Amino acid sequence: MSALPGIVYKPVVRRHPAIAFMRRQPLGAAGLAVIMAMVIAAVGANWIAPYDPLGVDYANLLAAPSAEHWLGTDSFGRDVLTRIIYGARTALAVGFLSSILGSVVGAIIGVASAYFGGRIDLTIQRVMDVILSFPIIVLALAVSAILGKNIVFGIDVNLIVAIATPMVPNVARVVRSSALAIRELPYIDAARVAGYSHLRIIFRHIVPNVTAPFLIMLTAFVGQAILLEASLSFLGLGVTEPTPAWGLMLTGAAADFYQQAPWMIIFPGVAISLAVFAFNLFGDSLRDWLDPKIKL
Amino acid sequence: MLRYLTHRILLMIPTLFGVALLVFFMLRAMPGDVVEVMFRSEGANVPPQVIEEEKRRLGLDKPVPVQFVKWMGGVLQGDLGYSMWTGKPITHEIGIRLELSLQVAIMATILALLIALPLGTLSAVFRDTWIDQVIRVVSISGLAVPSFWLGMIIILVLLTLFQWNPPLIFTSFFENPRENLSQLIWPALAVGYRYSAVVTRMMRSTLLEVLQEDYIRTARAKGLRERLVVVRHAMKNAMLPVITVTGLEFAFLIGGLVVTEQVFNLNGIGKLFVDSVSRADNTMLQALVLLVSVSYIAINLVVDLLYAVLDPRVRYR
Numbered sequence: 001m002s003a004l005p006g007i008v009y010k011p012v013v014r015r016h017p018a019i020a021f022m023r024r025q026p027l028g029a030a031g032l033a034v035i036m037a038m039v040i041a042a043v044g045a046n047w048i049a050p051y052d053p054l055g056v057d058y059a060n061l062l063a064a065p066s067a068e069h070w071l072g073t074d075s076f077g078r079d080v081l082t083r084i085i086y087g088a089r090t091a092l093a094v095g096f097l098s099s100i101l102g103s104v105v106g107a108i109i110g111v112a113s114a115y116f117g118g119r120i121d122l123t124i125q126r127v128m129d130v131i132l133s134f135p136i137i138v139l140a141l142a143v144s145a146i147l148g149k150n151i152v153f154g155i156d157v158n159l160i161v162a163i164a165t166p167m168v169p170n171v172a173r174v175v176r177s178s179a180l181a182i183r184e185l186p187y188i189d190a191a192r193v194a195g196y197s198h199l200r201i202i203f204r205h206i207v208p209n210v211t212a213p214f215l216i217m218l219t220a221f222v223g224q225a226i227l228l229e230a231s232l233s234f235l236g237l238g239v240t241e242p243t244p245a246w247g248l249m250l251t252g253a254a255a256d257f258y259q260q261a262p263w264m265i266i267f268p269g270v271a272i273s274l275a276v277f278a279f280n281l282f283g284d285s286l287r288d289w290l291d292p293k294i295k296l
Numbered sequence: 297m298l299r300y301l302t303h304r305i306l307l308m309i310p311t312l313f314g315v316a317l318l319v320f321f322m323l324r325a326m327p328g329d330v331v332e333v334m335f336r337s338e339g340a341n342v343p344p345q346v347i348e349e350e351k352r353r354l355g356l357d358k359p360v361p362v363q364f365v366k367w368m369g370g371v372l373q374g375d376l377g378y379s380m381w382t383g384k385p386i387t388h389e390i391g392i393r394l395e396l397s398l399q400v401a402i403m404a405t406i407l408a409l410l411i412a413l414p415l416g417t418l419s420a421v422f423r424d425t426w427i428d429q430v431i432r433v434v435s436i437s438g439l440a441v442p443s444f445w446l447g448m449i450i451i452l453v454l455l456t457l458f459q460w461n462p463p464l465i466f467t468s469f470f471e472n473p474r475e476n477l478s479q480l481i482w483p484a485l486a487v488g489y490r491y492s493a494v495v496t497r498m499m500r501s502t503l504l505e506v507l508q509e510d511y512i513r514t515a516r517a518k519g520l521r522e523r524l525v526v527v528r529h530a531m532k533n534a535m536l537p538v539i540t541v542t543g544l545e546f547a548f549l550i551g552g553l554v555v556t557e558q559v560f561n562l563n564g565i566g567k568l569f570v571d572s573v574s575r576a577d578n579t580m581l582q583a584l585v586l587l588v589s590v591s592y593i594a595i596n597l598v599v600d601l602l603y604a605v606l607d608p609r610v611r612y613r
Contacts (some may be wrong), residue, residue: 027429130314133589136548223440230442231555235570250445255559262452269445276440284436 021289028285034278042088051079053086053244062261072263075253080263084271086244091275094160094229094239099221102164106171107207107214113172114179115202128169136166140232159238163228171217178210212290219286223279230272246272297604304600308593315589316368316582323578324360330380330576331356354380367582376586381577389568389580390587396466396480397557397564401549403484405542408491413531415492416499416538421526423504431496438493447486447559454482464561483560487553491545498541502534509533536603543599547592 015023022029041048050070057077065072071080113124131139143162182188183206191201230247232238239245241252249268258265331350335342351357355366370377376386419431454460462479469476506512507530515525557566565584572580 027432126310126314129311130318133311133315133592134318134585227440227442231444234442234444234555235558247442250448255448258448259452259455265445265448265452269442269449272445273437273441277437280436280439284432 021285025285025289028282028289031278031281031283031285034274035282038088038092038275038278041085042092045086045089049079049082049085051082053078053082054242055079055082062257062264064261065263071267072261074249074264075257075261080249080267083244083249084246084268087246087249087268087271088275090239090243090245091226091229091272094163095222095226095275095279098160098163098225098229099167099218101160102167102221102225103171103214103218105164106168106217107175107210109168110172110175111179111202111206111210114176114183115198115206117183124172128172131165132169134166136228139165140228140237156239159229159232162232163225166228167221167224171214171221174213174217175210178213179206182206182209216283216287216290219279219283223276223283226272226279227276246275301601304597308597311593312586312589316371316586317364319582319585320364320367321360323581324363326576329356330354330578333574333576334381367579371586376583377579379572379577379580381572381575381580386580386583390565390583393564393568395468396562397553397566399469399476400480400484400487400553400556400562400564401546403480404488404491404549405546407484407488408495408545409542411488411492412495412499413538416496417503417526417531419496419500420503420507431500435493435496435500438489438496441489442555443487443490444555444559446489447483447556450482450486451559462560466563480562483553483556483562486559487549487556491549494541494545495538499534499538502537503530506530506534536607539602539606540599543595544592547588547595 045053055078057073060069060073060077062075063069063073063077069079069081071084073079074083109124109128113121140162143158143165188201188205191205196204229238229245230250233240233245233247234251236251239248241248246268250265254264254268329351331347331354334350335347348357355363358366367377378384379386379389382389415431415435419428419435422428451461454462462482463475464479466479467475507526512525512529515529516522520529553564554566554569556562557564558570565587568580569584571577572584
């Protein structure tokens, strides 16, 4: 048998989803590129950074940007560029860990609230209301003060808990509303009739269907977490000296001397803005890509 | 309507009680107290009787649940108590600072709406053109730039370009509007940028949704000019969610000014908050948290009620 004349089969071009994403969402791809650059800086800080992040140099206090110190030095003579590169480590670690923690806990609460409904749902919603109407800084402050410092691998675990807590009700609300819609679908009834346990229905039938909002919230919150960490560190409630962190670079001596040595604050602020910008851009495009109806 | 209102106000009670309970016990769980902070500068030279005496005066010697009941009793009668640090009534301490913070928040809201409504509309109308891309980048940056850093940059720019620093002493708007505005417009700008970004994004996304509606097609089909379609039919219907975010952001501003007031050296609610934290002034902190929570919940309620006024389809029972 020969092919029918007059019909040309056009092969369907199946691009890799990553490439398709870049073509459709150039802004998102740009965000992703910045995120990748940050990851490389964070992982390879030991090799990339020109100086020691804690290296004090009293001969070069508040030195202006020059060939030796591209972005100048701070009031201890420490190289600003080096501290920004190392700061990416703190920002990414705190950003990712706290938003993963916050989103996972929020998603569990959201799904449970939607699935069980009734009195449990009502109680959970009230507790979430209390957390929502609490000023974020107070919440973060109280959590970090009560738990104290608990440093594992150079990262303060309690700071992560403090930043994750305000995210929980937001994620719970979005995931709950997605899960509520799914709960009414016939296949959930079918699963229940088949005698599956609650856990099985939740994890095998509901959770896979709320991953899109979950992923979107997660990426959106990394940027917010980095911003919150910077604000807390700025107020002296987050990361503490001498750990290199972007928010910390804007406070203390920097706040006193920045009118004489503006490079001390300009570049760390640019780093914070660029990082948060990249995550927001990527998160936004991911939402348009996966599920444009979700409102954050 | 009245039933709905009573229902909502009744629902506020458990939430606020939860907030009060949470903040009270959280603060008590924190290490150190106000007496310790007060005498810290004097080293070990303070005799224990003096410390005991001071603790008794502030009621810190009683068990925590007893303190809570006593505090709640006062709050229910409208008495927030006295600052543990200054000894003055809390309403007085908050009152002298509220004007400043409230004014910055209101100015930031006005700025944000002035920027956001036109930008969000343009972005939606010219969807996916370069205008939209530019506005999207500007508004996503607004969410990314830390407002305290923006504040520092504003001060830096004023200093290098004009050799001028904003005045440090607060003058009431009603006494000397010029002096007042020249001090407060900068922090309002610093927080207003982020605020406008949030509103712009909401305006864009709801307007995009509304522009898909049948009545927009009808309006176009009957030959209405595009400008009128957008302004009279689309924008009006896109306002509801925009009002919601504006309200919520306003409520958060009262708490969010904490960092910005620090940068501009403003003696407002935010600075009071940070100072009270370092002084372990628990009575003051409880009052401030309650204030923010009450305003957050109240603004939420007002927003929901506005819905019913603005949209005849919304009826509350």
